[in-house]
Structures are given as structure tokens and as C-alpha cells.
Amino acid sequence: MAKSVKRTLDTLAQVFPDKKPELERYNLVALYAVIAELQRAYAIADVLPQLRDWFLDFEARRRAQDVMDADTAEAEWVSYKEKISHSTDAQDSIRARLDFLMRDLLSSFPNLPLKDKQREFTHLQKMAIFRRDQQTCQVKIKCDGVRVVWDNWHCDHKDPWSKAGPTTVENGQVACPACNLSKGAQVPVA
Structure with missing residues (x-):
């Protein structure tokens, strides 16, 4: 609080x-x-x-x-x-x-985007993202795509939740803790 x-x-x-x-x-x-x-x-x-x-x-x-x-x-x-x-x-x-x-x-501000009511990825979403990304960090800010284990990774929003990024498998990605913590709410560069 x-x-x-x-x-x-x-x-x-x-x-x-x-x-x-x-x-x-x-x-x-x-x-x-x-x-x-x-x-x-x-x-x-x-x-x-x-x-x-x-x-x-x-x-x-x-x-x-x-x-x-x-x-x-x-x-x-x-x-x-x-x-x-x-x-x-x-x-x-x-x-x-x-x-x-x-x-x-x-x-x-009639077009002010609503945030997704669900911020946290569900267990099933996390499993799908973990498998799709082959246990490999996609953020690559602090690493070169390190392989992670199930008990030590972050499920990250590609488009930040705070900027109306949805909590979906498509918008999720595997991130090693170091990369995710340094990323913050940055929007990825394409």
C-alpha cells in the first residue's frame, strides 16, 4: 500500500x-x-x-x-x-x-486504454510461454539468451502491462531474472 x-x-x-x-x-x-x-x-x-x-x-x-x-x-x-x-x-x-x-x-480522453484486469500470467499461460520460447530468455538485455529453469525465470509482458499490454500468451515471453528486472516497463524495440 x-x-x-x-x-x-x-x-x-x-x-x-x-x-x-x-x-x-x-x-x-x-x-x-x-x-x-x-x-x-x-x-x-x-x-x-x-x-x-x-x-x-x-x-x-x-x-x-x-x-x-x-x-x-x-x-x-x-x-x-x-x-x-x-x-x-x-x-x-x-x-x-x-x-x-x-x-x-x-x-x-475517450481513447484512454484500459489495462488488462489480469496482470499475472496463469500457470497454463506460463507453461505455454516457457515451452514456446524453449526455456530461453527473449529479452537479452543482460544476457545473450540464457537457458532458464522452471524455478528461476520471469514471465514478462512484451508490451508492458502498465502500458495496456495484455496478459496473453502472445504478449508473454521468457526472461531471465536479471534481464526482466533491468527492463522495467520499456517497450521492446522491433
């Missing part, structure tokens, strides 16, 4: 490298939840630079709605204003804000 909290905070620091006046306590909690949700379910590496602009635009639209009277403003924005004005730390308030922010974000 501490790793995921740190990863989310690090991502927020990437998206907002300098202080912005729009980052207030009421929206920072919800923004943290948005980033955590995105990291959990979506491949976001390619849109990180644009998330800051989306959020600043969101806040500009929120401020424009705030100056309207309740009869003129859109109902969802009125509800959002209530959630950020009262009990901002309540679980239902944070959930409502997260849902509203996620709907808005996904409307702005």
Missing part, C-alpha cells in the same frame, strides 16, 4: 511540478483519488503531460459554473459545488467528486 501511495504522489508531482493556485485541499484529495484510479485501471503514461491542462480547464469550467445562479448552472456542477463546500473529507463526498472528475476526464 505504501508503494501505491508513493507512486500516486510521484505521479501528481510529475503532473504538477510547480504549485498551482487551483490546487486546493478540497480538490487535491479528489485529484489524488483520480490519479490512483487511473494508475489502477488505465495506461496513462502517454497522457500525463495533458492531465495538468485537463485539470486547469476543469477548474476554469467549475469557476464559470460557480458564478451562475442555481437555476442557470448545470445540475451536475451544482451538485459538485455542494460536495466541495460541505463535508469535503466525507467518504461519500470524495466518491461523488471522484466519479464526476473521472467522467469529465474520460470524456476528454
Whole structure:
């Protein structure tokens, strides 16, 4: 859990490298939840630079709605204003804000790829990959294609899971531990 909290905070620091006046306590909690949700379910590496602009635009639209009277403003924005004005730390308030922010974000990034819900290869998938690759490291960053044994190898995603690479036999490959650990989430060069 501490790793995921740190990863989310690090991502927020990437998206907002300098202080912005729009980052207030009421929206920072919800923004943290948005980033955590995105990291959990979506491949976001390619849109990180644009998330800051989306959020600043969101806040500009929120401020424009705030100056309207309740009869003129859109109902969802009125509800959002209530959630950020009262009990901002309540679980239902944070959930409502997260849902509203996620709907808005996904409307702005309609093609954001979902990560495969299954990250780990099954035993049968691993066996198929191990046999197909003839027990030989395919990554070849730290070795020249060393032959591995069943108890000492990694089943690696060719296209990284964190970048929406599926957990399939086709996208799997044998990697010796040294190569896999040095590879990280790099996309293979063809």
C-alpha cells in the first residue's frame, strides 16, 4: 500500500511540478483519488503531460459554473459545488467528486486504454510461454539468451502491462531474472 501511495504522489508531482493556485485541499484529495484510479485501471503514461491542462480547464469550467445562479448552472456542477463546500473529507463526498472528475476526464480522453484486469500470467499461460520460447530468455538485455529453469525465470509482458499490454500468451515471453528486472516497463524495440 505504501508503494501505491508513493507512486500516486510521484505521479501528481510529475503532473504538477510547480504549485498551482487551483490546487486546493478540497480538490487535491479528489485529484489524488483520480490519479490512483487511473494508475489502477488505465495506461496513462502517454497522457500525463495533458492531465495538468485537463485539470486547469476543469477548474476554469467549475469557476464559470460557480458564478451562475442555481437555476442557470448545470445540475451536475451544482451538485459538485455542494460536495466541495460541505463535508469535503466525507467518504461519500470524495466518491461523488471522484466519479464526476473521472467522467469529465474520460470524456476528454475517450481513447484512454484500459489495462488488462489480469496482470499475472496463469500457470497454463506460463507453461505455454516457457515451452514456446524453449526455456530461453527473449529479452537479452543482460544476457545473450540464457537457458532458464522452471524455478528461476520471469514471465514478462512484451508490451508492458502498465502500458495496456495484455496478459496473453502472445504478449508473454521468457526472461531471465536479471534481464526482466533491468527492463522495467520499456517497450521492446522491433
